[in-house]
Amino acid sequence: MALRKLVAGNWKMHGLSADLAEAKAIAEQSKDYPGVDVALCVPSILIERAARALPDFTIGAQDVHHAEKGAHTGCISVQMLHDAGASLTIVGHSERREAQRESDEEVKSKATAALSCGLAVILCVGESLEVRERGAAVETVVGQLDGSLPHVLSSETELAIAYEPIWAIGTGKIPTVDEIAEMHSAIRQRLRERFGADGDQVRILYGGSVKASNAVEIFAIADVDGALVGGASLKATDFIPIVAAAASSSGG
Template sequence: MAERPYIVGNWKMNGTRAMLSEARAIDRAAQRYMKVEVALAPPYTLIHAVHREAEQIGIGAQDCHPGAEGAHTGDIAASMLADAGAKFVILGHSERRQDHGETNKLINAKIESALEAGLRVILCCGETLETRDAGDAEDFVLRQLKSALPAFGDPAERLTIAYEPIWAIGTGRTATAQDIEAMHRAIRALLDNTYGEDVSAQVRILYGGSVKPENAREILSTPEVGGALVGGASLSAESFLGIVVGASEAEEA
């Protein structure tokens, strides 16, 4: 597993220039926790502005189009994100899958486009409550990943997986440590088989699903958890940094 835990804030469809003060506070505080890699994915409209403010944290985007350019009104190409200052892009988030009908095939095309543009990729996967209750959670998640994982190049330096059980996003519920560990181990085994253990060991697997300062240390101490993809708690510097502190404490334990 990569050495430093990776804590990524996904601002989703939130944020105006007034929130640059939160980004500045996160960036300044992150300089005190060098054992943790911290990043933010603001909306498209703030990528360049946050990039100009940031000295320590990584800046990324929440989606991209699979094409390099063309007549796609309202879409953003990966190369355009890189030009705005983004270093990574979140792809396959459950809200994109649900709200926009994104398929694993489309997500794979987006990943390849992002990698070609020099971006790092955070690939999301996760199951509904109905799928988990039916006992099909691991098989479902692994099918998602098998269809979306990039087939070319060495992904170790630029690929991160984020497991986000859909039933635990924005609900206040979190999976148990045992549930998280079991899923992350299954994902690790798939990565081992796909890329080989030496490469797989460098790919971090994040947990995303109602991560808060109160539960961050426990979650981030769970075997095979290499960080967190944080939603609502990342909108406030105070709450987001509480998670960064939890990651630092888990790393030192």
């Protein structure tokens, strides 16, 4: 049975109070596609305002700290995100793995902390162009997944994996259909090996220059259960057609 599609927008370091109008437009227009789960991961300064303005829409964060509290200047805990109104967080995005030098172990600790406190998680993995060109993409991503996954999943856990080829993020380039299918199949197989039947319930999203013009083709690939969308999630006119493509692919 196909999993319900999830289309999540990652606003990255974009968004001020005035941009909440776009979030409202996205939330309102998403109601036309009730068979798709839609979310926006906004900058931390907007989480509370967005959640307050859109009480029936999923607002997420872009990162979280693994500790409950403490001397972690500039960091945000799971409890703080809950308090602000977030119900989802991204962990392990390639831009944090690279710029903030986050390790697999750090990503795992963040995912574990969030899931254990009832916050849904989108855990990101992906390879560089150099890794792809030397034929080690699958090996590298599966290894990254192994190091980043929490040890245990409960039946209530809401975990999604986002495969993001680093070289495709914001470039307009995407892997071929066969390359995406190969990677998503490898991720699914590893999830089954780690979690048994529960591994089939973990959604695998594709991320990396997803837009209206390629969304239909991407969503038609086996084990593509949604998308993590960057730049195209900033405007309803760009984002909603992707949601519509997800709905079309799943009959909803």
